[in-house]
Amino acid sequence: MTTAQHPAALAATHLKRLATGELSDPHALLGPHPAADGTTVRVLRPLADRVRLTAPSGEPLAELAHLGEGVFAGLLPDTAVPDYRVRVHYGSEVYAYDDPYRFGPTPGELDLHLIREGRHEQLWRVLGARVREHEWGRGTSAGTAFAVWAPRARAVRVIGDFNHWDGRTHPMRSLGAAGVWELFVPGVTDGCRYKYEILTPDGRWIQKADPLATSAEPAPGTASVVHRSRHTWSDDAWMARRGARTADRSAMSVYEVHLGSWRPGLGYRELATELPAYAKALGFTHVELMPVAEHPFGGSWGYQVTSYYAPAAGLGGPDDFRALVDALHRAGIGVIVDWVPAHFPRDEWALARFDGAALYEHPDPRRGEHPDWGTLVFDHGRPEVRNFLVANAVYWCEEFHVDGLRVDAVASMLYLDYSRPDGAWLPNVYGGRENLEAVEFLQEMNATVSRRCPGTVTVAEESTAWDGVTRRTDSGGLGFDLKWNMGWMHDSLSYMAQDPVHRQYHHHGLTFPMVYAYAEHHTLPISHDEVVHGKGSLLAKMPGDRWQQLANLRAFLSFMWAFPGKQLLFMGQEFAQDTEWSHVRGPDWSLLRDGAHGAVRDLVRDLNRHYLDDPALWSLDTRPEGFSWIDADAAQDNVYSFVRHGEDGESLVCVFHFQPTVRRDFPLALPEAGHWSEVLNTDATRYGGSGVTNPGRLHAVAEPLQGLPARASVVLPPLGGAWFRKQ
Structure with missing residues (x-):
């Protein structure tokens, strides 16, 4: 080993800035550098007693001299830098490491x-x-x-x-x-x-x-x-099929899940065993996971993200989450994740004021702070921030094979005056309230995901009448595949909450959504938002005694599955959870010991089975020719009837009776004469109903009624829905 020969001196200011970390290019001083008579190597090791260079084998190469401020230097006689290691002595303790400052930059x-x-x-x-x-x-x-x-x-x-x-x-x-x-x-x-x-x-x-x-x-x-994935995917067949699908022409029945409370205490690996089997048994085509990106505060349900590229660590590591997605795909279940590109929390250790001032957030508080949620709003007009989010959307689809993104709080992004009083918001360059930068971001995100990840679906939680949410970006739309139909949700739940004696005065709460049904491509959401914050459970929204509540719920679910649009149901509602959701307790699975609640779950299973088997319920979801009213105006009877038409030319007739009485010999208009059969009735005893059904075959005679060429006499169950198909 040679002792350092006249190591190149550094100015005191350089030594000081190295010691205090204030250099923008420490590589310019540290590591190996050509010298007239060899190679100078400098090492920064504050508090070290001695620093040496060795070969990888441990053979000594040089002893470095202390220049001051923890900087050590030595001169190697060879102008070709050898493969060296640094050996540092702190008293009796010795550490050996490879020198970071001998490597070039990794980004190109x-x-x-x-x-x-x-x-x-x-x-x-x-x-x-x-x-x-x-x-x-x-x-x-x-x-x-x-x-x-x-x-x-x-x-x-x-x-x-x-x-x-x-x-x-x-x-x-x-x-x-x-x-x-x-x-x-x-x-x-x-x-x-x-x-x-x-x-x-x-x-x-x-x-x-x-x-x-x-x-x-x-x-x-x-x-x-630091993480490196070691997961080996086993969903090649699923991924190949996915690319051939389009959301508007496919069946989609979604089970919304909060992973942390679906089965409290289970991590991703355990959920990979239980959740796919459960969702498949009930016939759901997709699960939608409430936000899975890292969010240390569980009470935010994932909507205050601190690490956008990391799955929530409380349930396991990234490969554990990959295993869950993989297991769902093997079971034939698609995975949609809730994504939050509108805002982020103020935690001082995360994105907020990242380099000392507003960086990811908009610098003007009139655009950069959310008054309702106490969060910071992304600066969607800054290219690097937009890139951070667009790449993140691609990341979840490519790295975790997720099949779609449900984008949270889109309305809050689109309007500059969202939840802001006059004088507290900043207009756009034209003086308007539209957030033009957010519009461009959403268009770019949707176009990029669609191009890079064929078959994935993006879904907007958008509660206003913004035009073109699901229109293609090249036609000026935002480019989403689906939009949550919040109007349908509010109107239908408001109707169902009425006592049957008053429903005739609210009859068009269930018919009005057809006025705008084809303005966008819709999902019908009964989500977590409808069963928290004092709103009670879906069952609790229904009027009457417990029997009537359950009957109302069953009838409502059959109406939801029959109405144009994909459907989404939050966990627990599939078995008539009777209390509102708690992210601590999760669903009350003990209710399944009660046969009436198990019967509701059986109904959901059968609704999904009929839905998947019958293209009339989904193949023309987004086209007016897929739906026609039989009678939209039977307000005094609390009756609704319509026909769903499929691409295959087949039809399904759906009738709903929202009174607690039995209607016998009800004249039902039908699109064809001949034999018809009842394929589903929510009042069947196996669903916990009273058994008022239409067994056997119905004979429709060729007598016009309500603009259709045939009619049949049917019985309408109390607070029930019935579906009929021609044999």
């Missing part, structure tokens, strides 16, 4: 260009923490490449388990105009916790979790976690 020039433009569709492959092998000129070294966007930072350091959370030893370098800071740290692998230390423009050091971390520390911890 094209990556940085795309980031500046806001067009990097796989942003997670550049930013964040990526376990990889890095080429350094004479071979490769394994480690983790850290990269973070912090354009206003004066300096950035990475801290974590690998450096005892002391950022002085790992300052990062700025890559210029893109605002990206990076550092490759050899030897760091998955499972290591980390954060970034950022020096703000006003001279404060703040610690932040990684915005693009793919794994997070379980609460109450707030660190990011």
